[in-house]
Amino acid sequence: MTDTGELFQLPLKDLHEAAGARFGGFAGWSMPITYSLGVLKEHLHTREKAGLFDISHMKLFLVTGSQAAAALARACPLDPEALTESQSKYTFFLNDEAGILDDLIVTRLGAERFMVVANAGNAVADEKHLKQVAASFDCTIEPLERVFLALQGPAAEGALSRAGLDLSALTFMHGLEPREGWFASRSGYTGEDGFEIALPWAEAKAFAEALLADENVEWIGLAARDSLRLEAGLCLHGQDITPETTPVDAGLMWAIAKPLRENGSFIGADALRAAITAGPRRKRVGLKPEGRQPVRAGADLFDADGNPAGSVTSGGFGPSAGFPVAMGYVPATLGAPGSRLFAEVRGNRVPIDVHPLPFTQHRYRKG
Known part of the structure; x- marks a missing residue:
């Protein structure tokens, strides 16, 4: 804006x-x-x-220089040196509490050349954050138009x-x-x-x-x-993942290599290790409402006894799935597929079941 x-x-x-x-x-x-x-x-x-x-509306940052990889390794739970040329990796900017400031894709274009693709809503903050990190390294951050x-x-x-x-x-x-x-x-x-x-x-x-x-x-x-x-079960930053969400709770630890979890020195590393040790407080899950009425983001969830049980972060109708689809967070104890919950919709409690993600099969060209 x-x-x-x-x-x-x-x-x-x-x-x-x-x-x-x-x-x-x-x-x-x-x-x-x-x-x-x-x-x-x-x-x-x-x-x-x-x-x-x-x-x-999304933002691209070209990161170049002899310490470009080192700067990105500090900014993200990522090992840029391990990327082969042309390889892309899904990763994050984390805060000191291991909350997700943004989710990104980093691509290695050369020995000292990387492309970072960031979300539109975080573009200004991401540029400031990345430049602050890069100030300690021999590299250049170039926002691209x-x-x-x-x-x-x-x-x-x-x-x-x-x-x-x-x-x-x-x-x-x-x-x-x-x-x-x-x-x-x-x-x-x-x-x-x-x-x-x-x-x-x-x-x-x-x-x-x-x-x-x-x-x-x-x-x-x-x-x-x-x-x-x-x-496709993919997160939208600002809804499904936020600075208050860790990769542990979001079920996104697959994006962080095990050696980095144990020994990485990226921003938020200590907090992430503590979160891993403690285990997830809550779990991001797919949700399938009963019937044809979609359940939208912000709807509160309850267990069978009427106790609060999380909330919906994204919801709508899935045209390919053929039924309403949603995503949200529930206590880890209620995160198993098939668990019956209830969503508050206009004063009514709508039955909603935990459903495996994704709702439709991914069809990426992997080889």
């Missing part, structure tokens, strides 16, 4: 308007929420063909190739710089195979139009992006 309180505008705003986008505020930006297809069809189109998302597009779905690879960018050699969680000023990775936040491409503003409109000329590609808005990531 600008100093005057106005929302930031996407560089490709004219294309979105021409496609019939309905805009809304998100993380300080005016973002397309839906297009003429509508949320349900946009969601299903992504699962069946290829959805194009404008994610230019790029159009950032995500192409997701089973037809994504072919559509991208027909638009002149062949990334078929990439596998899931790998990235590279295919052209000067460009960054591309095989990743995304829908559970589908797909790509994220950052490119200079001057080249973005023609590239987006080339993608949209493909009969398999449609613009997809934030509403469908949210239902897609929720079905």
